[in-house]
Amino acid sequence: MEKRKRPLSPHLSVYKGQISSVVSVMQRVTGGGLAIGLVYFVYWLGAAAYGPEAYARAHWFLTSWFGYLSLFGFSICLYFHLCNGIRHLVWDIGYGFEIEQVHLGGIAVLAGTAILTVLTWMVFLLTGGGAS
Amino acid sequence: MTLRSALGRPPGSRRTDLGHARGFGSTGRGTEHWYWERLTALALTPLTIWFVVSLLSGVGASLEAMQAWLSVPGNMVLLILLNLFSFWHAQIAIGVVISDYVHHEAAKLAGLITVKFGCIVLGAFATVAIVMTGLQG
Numbered sequence: 001m002e003k004r005k006r007p008l009s010p011h012l013s014v015y016k017g018q019i020s021s022v023v024s025v026m027q028r029v030t031g032g033g034l035a036i037g038l039v040y041f042v043y044w045l046g047a048a049a050y051g052p053e054a055y056a057r058a059h060w061f062l063t064s065w066f067g068y069l070s071l072f073g074f075s076i077c078l079y080f081h082l083c084n085g086i087r088h089l090v091w092d093i094g095y096g097f098e099i100e101q102v103h104l105g106g107i108a109v110l111a112g113t114a115i116l117t118v119l120t121w122m123v124f125l126l127t128g129g130g131a132s
Numbered sequence: 133m134t135l136r137s138a139l140g141r142p143p144g145s146r147r148t149d150l151g152h153a154r155g156f157g158s159t160g161r162g163t164e165h166w167y168w169e170r171l172t173a174l175a176l177t178p179l180t181i182w183f184v185v186s187l188l189s190g191v192g193a194s195l196e197a198m199q200a201w202l203s204v205p206g207n208m209v210l211l212i213l214l215n216l217f218s219f220w221h222a223q224i225a226i227g228v229v230i231s232d233y234v235h236h237e238a239a240k241l242a243g244l245i246t247v248k249f250g251c252i253v254l255g256a257f258a259t260v261a262i263v264m265t266g267l268q269g
Contacts, residue, residue, distance in 0.1 A: 028229060035222050041215070042258045048198050049261035055195040062192075075184075082180060085173050092170060123188050 019106040027084050033077035040070065076117050083112040165224045172221040179214040202262060203269025211262050219255035223248055 015021065040062075047058035061067050087105045090096050096105055145152065191201040202208050226247045234240040 031222075031225050032229075035226060038218055038222060038254065041218075042254045042261075044192070045215075045258045045261040045265065048195060049264040052195055055198075059192075059194075078180060078184070082177065086177065089170065089173065120184065120188065127188065127190075 019110075020102050023084060023106040023109055026080060027088075030077040030081040030084075033073060034081055037070075037074040037077065040074070072117075072121070075120055076113060079116040079120075080109065080113040083109040083116075165228065169221060169224045169228075172217045172224070175213070175217045176221060179210060179217065182210060183214055199265055199269030201269070202266030204266075208262060208266040212259050215258045215262065216255055219251040219258075223251035226251075 044058055044062065047054040062071065087096070087109055090105075096102065186201070186207075190197060192198055202211065227244050230240060230243040230247065234243055
């Protein structure tokens, strides 16, 4: 049977970005970022198991400018995904569906991400850096 | 994907269409993956906070520090759990994204299988690595 060509919806490109939709999309994007972070995580653990040479190599990579840039990115992804994940869990038990609450929650997630990320790297710098 | 969902309502079935469809979804797995995605998220919330705090306290500063950290049974167990719950969560979530955006059936199936096996392999490898590192501490 030939598939009839029906109009498709939604055409995402016709919508203006709103906090509700942008945060929702970001949940998937940051999840993707964290999946890459998991590969780093496994590499780091594997290096520790393989011994001093492998660990030194992993340590060199993770404390290179690219390593730190990645870790900084992962920290943003983690805090965003964590904060918005909690927001999702609150929805799942049936709260926060009013439009003001949805907008407020979205803003809280963005603020929480920024605060936690800055706080983490401030602690890192002030304590001399735990490395990796 | 279950065989039943692929075949549709069996001929001669006395169940209504709604009764047959209930519990299925775009993945054909009903609410099962949805439920486990939430359950793992719940476990990952405290585990990730513990992990970040541990990293900031310098557990990865040297191989010796890491071995000492993982030689404590509680730390080893928490890191293994973080690892397993992370891959469990990731495997479901990436599967959902693939189910949503990949419309070619064969590519969808190949993608889902690759992600599941990939997560199992990486999760198993990391678990062994954690245990080995801890035993050297």
